[in-house]
């Protein structure tokens with residue numbers, strides 16, 4: 001194989017598309033779906049990984065409301081086959097609500113940090129999880145015509161418990177996820 | 189149809205010297221190819237060239253061509269090529285590159301207007317295929333290296349590419365994990381007709397599934413052919429002979445000994 005002189009054509013690099021927000025979101029939702037599959041329930045309560053993941057994604061990528069709704073729809077759709085709930089289609093409404101809530105909260109100019117420490121992920125995730133969870137259980141209550149006592153004393157506490165767990169998880173996972181997001185290329 | 193053809197291909201990263209030199213190779217569809225060679229031989233670059241990331245993503249200088257399924261990689265957008273070529277890279281940072289490369293496809297099902305049920309069904313199917321469904325009782329922290337590797341493969345399979353390229357997929361796995369991984373890849377090759385290309389230093393676990401072997405050295409394709417024919421040549425001609433599994437070495441050494449005996453007694 002002799003190395004005859006060849007004409008080399010020069011190509012300019014073309015790194016990173018303008019869909020990084022999509023890539024990162026996909027990645028996080030996929031991770032969320034897997035975690036959802038493998039996380040055992042402790043006393044009937046499991047973190048809602050999907051919400052935690054899209055809240056992280058939305059914190060990182062700051063999508064438009066339309067994009068946030070899309071993220072929520074996909075997150076909802078992905079969960080339908082994975083859900084153990086009696087009415088999984090509720091996710092199609094509750095997740096867009098959660099995602100849009102998160103995007104809305106991020107527009108808020110109010111300070112969400114202690115000193116240099118950014119608490120936005122925790123606060124937005126807590127409120128988004130509550131928004132999504134309340135929507136979900138309200139839909140459930142209406143569709144399955146559940147008694148009000150179940151709604152108030154069984155379902156609502158779970159929503160808040162999950163929101164607290166999610167808040168902690170999102171804050172913890174935000175920083176490694178941020179590294180990942182910043183690892184290469186532009187913020188689009 | 190989906191042959192990969194390197195036609196007198198040479199490539200240099202921006203500002204560098206050629207790291208692939210006059211490569212001529214045909215990787216047939218449905219084949220299971222091992223790409224091996226010493227450190228820095230250009231194996232990863234070879235993989236990136238199949239996916240079009242070289243030169244599409246990195247830039248640099250290229251001569252000759254790489255054709256995938258009848259289309260030159262330089263005539264097609266990297267993202268479009270990613271529908272045909274799925275790639276899992278060795279380290280996490282590079283995998284992010286692969287994701288960037290595939291980004292239009294990564295979520296692509298949705299972009300192409302697939303219904304949410306279709307997406308969900310596809311994800312379920314892919315997870316089942318790599319053996320990650322039914323894992324509801326596993327511990328969260330217990331996603332093993334092998335399972336993470338399967339997850340990466342699942343991610344690659346969502347777009348349903350015909351060609352699967354894996355750069356040192358077993359590097360983080362123990363021997364059992366490695367054996368299991370190659371069983372999965374062997375099945376994807378045989379049962380689902382995927383063209384599989386893996387970079388591997390340790391040939392033992394992957395040899396049973398392979399029907400094509402490429403040996404790169406310093407950017408040149410030194411040997412190409414069926415492993416059964418190549419392994420003895422790698423030993424005889426000392427071309428990256430250290431990759432040849434010990435058992436195989438013993439067998440060939442014994443065979444060579446017998447042959448010597450025969451010639452002596454004749």
Ligand SMILES: Nc1ncnc2c1ncn2[C@@H]1O[C@H](COP(=O)(O)OP(=O)(O)OP(=O)(O)O)[C@@H](O)[C@H]1O
Nearest residue numbers: 201202204207225226227228229230231232233234
């Ligand atoms: N992004 C890059 N920019 C410039 N040079 C590079 C780049 N990536 C690799 N190279 C060079 O290209 C040559 C081939 O590298 P490549 O990574 O393809 O080899 P390899 O066979 O995969 O090696 P290894 O076994 O270490 O993974 C090396 O000399 C390397 O230094």
Ligand SMILES: [Mg+2]
Nearest residue numbers: 231232278355
């Ligand atoms: Mg390499």
